[in-house]
Amino acid sequence: MNNDFEFVESIIKSGIPDAMVLVEDMTGTKDHLAITVVSDAFEGKMLFQQHQMLMNLLKDELKTRIHAVKLETFTKAKYDQANKG
Amino acid sequence: MSNSFNVLNSEINEIAAKDKSLELKIQIENLLSSSKVVLFMKGNAEMPQCGFSANSVAILKNLGVSFNTFNILNDPEIRQGLKEYSNWPTYPQLYIKGQLIGGNDVITEMYKNGELQEFLKNN
Numbered sequence: 001m002n003n004d005f006e007f008v009e010s011i012i013k014s015g016i017p018d019a020m021v022l023v024e025d026m027t028g029t030k031d032h033l034a035i036t037v038v039s040d041a042f043e044g045k046m047l048f049q050q051h052q053m054l055m056n057l058l059k060d061e062l063k064t065r066i067h068a069v070k071l072e073t074f075t076k077a078k079y080d081q082a083n084k085g
Numbered sequence: 086m087s088n089s090f091n092v093l094n095s096e097i098n099e100i101a102a103k104d105k106s107l108e109l110k111i112q113i114e115n116l117l118s119s120s121k122v123v124l125f126m127k128g129n130a131e132m133p134q135c136g137f138s139a140n141s142v143a144i145l146k147n148l149g150v151s152f153n154t155f156n157i158l159n160d161p162e163i164r165q166g167l168k169e170y171s172n173w174p175t176y177p178q179l180y181i182k183g184q185l186i187g188g189n190d191v192i193t194e195m196y197k198n199g200e201l202q203e204f205l206k207n208n
Contacts, residue, residue, distance in 0.1 A: 003094050045189045046186075047187055047194060047195060047200070048173070048185055048186055048188075049185035051187060051188075051190070051191060052172060052173065055173075055174060056172070059174075062174070070190060071190060072194075
């Protein structure tokens, strides 16, 4: 993981301890981030609720150093399934 | 005397503010129930003013469902109020039967994996 984005991972883990977090710099400017999160905390939640969980955690950062995020969320089972095919 | 006047004044302001937010909430709920499918977006279906809104419109048109749009660029109070109402910070925002579905990322993903079609069928 790129050290520049450790703060993103630690913020997400503060709310979702079992989260596996991948952060990608989409534009090379370190403020447009593609964030993939895998966690069983998403189980049984609608997709918008999963994104809402992340945006609530990142709320303050989104007002300051992060300009835009593209979120992808998976439960562990869904992630394994997605990476099989 | 001036003290009690100030107290009264601040109470009136408080009531007025509450009234305003209640009015806004009613306005939002009326918009949400204006159609089974409502898209709050920048611009309108014929002329979207943002790429993400345009993409969401294209998906809804592809699904062949009838939907209402609301141009948030024309109404700063709804634009801010709906963000707070739904706890969703960006536009577009799609609602089905008054239930938030999500923004363009969520709409796109649900469309690709068939969940959006499924949700529309079941609701």
